Amino acid sequence: VDAASALTELVRASGQIERAVVFDAKGxxxxxxxxxxxxxxxLVDAAGRALAAADELHASTDAARVEVELPEGGFFxxxxxxxxxxxxxxxxxxxxxVVYDLRTCLAQIDPPKPKRRRAKPKESPEDAPREDEx
Amino acid sequence: VKRLIRLAIVAALAIWAxxxxxxxxxxxxxxxxxxxDGSSLELPTASPxxxxxxxxxxxxxxx
Numbered sequence: 680v681d682a683a684s685a686l687t688e689l690v691r692a693s694g695q696i697e698r699a700v701v702f703d704a705k706g707x708x709x710x711x712x713x714x715x716x717x718x719x720x721x722l723v724d725a726a727g728r729a730l731a732a733a734d735e736l737h738a739s740t741d742a743a744r745v746e747v748e749l750p751e752g753g754f755f756x757x758x759x760x761x762x763x764x765x766x767x768x769x770x771x772x773x774x775x776x777v778v779y780d781l782r783t784c785l786a787q788i789d790p791p792k793p794k795r796r797r798a799k800p801k802e803s804p805e806d807a808p809r810e811d812e813x
Numbered sequence: 814v815k816r817l818i819r820l821a822i823v824a825a826l827a828i829w830a831x832x833x834x835x836x837x838x839x840x841x842x843x844x845x846x847x848x849x850d851g852s853s854l855e856l857p858t859a860s861p862x863x864x865x866x867x868x869x870x871x872x873x874x875x876x
Contacts, residue, residue, distance in 0.1 A: 721873060752874040
């Protein structure tokens with residue numbers, strides 16, 4: 680399924696997740712539950728900064744998940760491959776369940792389609808250099 | 814039957830009390846990071862990394 684449909688289903692089924700956005704490694708939004716782009720972009724920016732800060736905590740490997748639980752709500756970021764999902768929840772979320780839902784949502788999203796390459800025109804036998812010419 | 818009902822009530826009360834006690838002890842703020850190699854860590858509440866990540870969370874939760 681596409682990212683927007685997967686996110687709609689995520690918010691409907693989760694009961695804890697309030698907002699979510701999926702974006703790629705370059706920060707391009709693939710899908711969002713926000714009505715306006717500014718909200719989604721703010722979540723993408725915050726998630727990117729959170730992952731960058733978390734990356735600094737380990738010398739040899741990247742952060743795969745950031746979980747922040749505060750009295751006012753939860754903020755979760757999950758990175759798998761070149762895709763990232765970030766979500767906010769209400770207060771006192773069940774972190775394990777939220778992470779499971781986010782992982783399931785990411786797995787449901789179709790991989791990006793490979794770019795079509797133009798097939799090289801076949802060389803005709805007349806264009807190929809002849810051995811006897813050399 | 815009465816004894817069974819009494820036992821069920823006592824068990825339910827014990828479970829409720831245990832969950833209540835755990836809920837009180839659980840800190841209201843928590844920041845955890847998991848890494849690609851499978852390791853994970855929970856940041857101490859007063860650390861600068863905790864404050865940085867909590868600040869990012871507050872910025873999106875306030876919207």
